[in-house]
Amino acid sequence: MISSKFLMGRGRSELTDEEKQVLEDSIAGVRSLPGRNLMVRAGERVEVSTLLLEGFICRYMDDRQGQRQLVAVHVPGDFVDLHGFPMKRLDHDVATIGPAKIATIEHRTLQSITERFPHLTRMLWFSTLLDAAMHREWIFRLGRLGAEGRIAHLFCELYTRLEMVGLAQDGRFTMAMTQPDLAEACGITGVHVNRVLRVLRERGLLTYKGGEAHIADLKGLAAIAEFEPQYLYGTRDG
């Protein structure tokens, strides 16, 4: 099932079999994209939404000098731009990081879902709110943590999210972000990312080289990051 990773680990079980099938049948097509591929430019009107199947995609905004700030990183199973359905235009660019495989769903299909499946609609809404929760955590990171905490937090988040969809285990995962990419996600310079990674490596917390991450001490890394993963789950239970 193409959409099998969607909401995996975060309330997917609340979807009925019928709803899962509706979602699956909504997929208009599957495509492969190369790395560093601009998918949507800010301000463009969008008519489809994208479900990420493989690879990594980021969303970002550039400042006046062209310096980039990532506002989100997406992993397989994520809807990348579902918010483009109610919004119609995006306020930011969307691009692949490494090569990626995506499924597309047309907005008119989503429209008909909202008219026939209220609960599924709420779950789609819910999934955009998970993005918002991650945004808030990023605000916290940038506002309150130093460079070490920011890097550590990003790795904790990515590890947790990848683990939910079966793409990380034993502290290890593979990802396409370069050091400059990490810098753009964390609001620091590439040079400083390099120094921080060295410190984290020397302290036995994390190694990251050539796209291979190994979190040697998740507890320690989470402590530096002040990382508490509840926000990634939406905490619907109870």
Next chain:
Amino acid sequence: MISSKFLMGRGRSELTDEEKQVLEDSIAGVRSLPGRNLMVRAGERVEVSTLLLEGFICRYMDDRQGQRQLVAVHVPGDFVDLHGFPMKRLDHDVATIGPAKIATIEHRTLQSITERFPHLTRMLWFSTLLDAAMHREWIFRLGRLGAEGRIAHLFCELYTRLEMVGLAQDGRFTMAMTQPDLAEACGITGVHVNRVLRVLRERGLLTYKGGEAHIADLKGLAAIAEFEPQYLYGTRDG
């Protein structure tokens, strides 16, 4: 009409009279709250959502040493915690800044709206996505701007939002945030906020004293802030 400010300036016109009435009839009650009043604590299960009628409300997360990071500021007309309807639990605290007047809507009422009014549901969804767009802009601010830009940006955003609901004009508005509050919103210290405000005042851009803001040069302030207000409108048009 109690909910008359909701989505004012941002697609409210897309609501039919019937939908406006449905929303109005959903209001369970109106209450006044004192300033500095904790409304919802992170992790609590919530059963109602809050529409802000008067005053200012913020959402925030505390770091390990109790340092606070605001993740959102709300002005009259905003749904403060509509995302709590699909999410059920919040990942952050919510509190008034100054005294405030709020209307509450029970989640079971919202639930019935989602089952009977798909278009109104999409507009509610849309309104939570405006929050997400503001989150993204805050990420950008914290990641790419220095202290001056951050303060300038916050004032530009608040001015624009307040103007939309008729609470700001001619560069002037009233607000309850103290300098320490601004610091918590901008990821800098209260002392530094003070210095930055002085610089902005001396440059003839902005004065802020005792809750009275006067933007003397909006163009200049927006330039420092790299502020472009489209994100506040959701840009549904065209």
Next chain:
DNA sequence: CGACATGTTGATGGGAGTCAAGGTCCGTGG
């Protein structure tokens, strides 16, 4: 092989944090 992105390390400087002191304003209570 050369071009280019990425990774690494060093030297220097600046923006913002920290610590400290004092000022203003207000509400409360003796």
Next chain:
DNA sequence: CCACGGACCTTGACTCCCATCAACATGTCG
């Protein structure tokens, strides 16, 4: 009525984290 405490605002001195500039190493792909 005035003393007092408590927020908030203001300014100065010193410190430190991270940016900047620069040089070079490594790797990879046409």
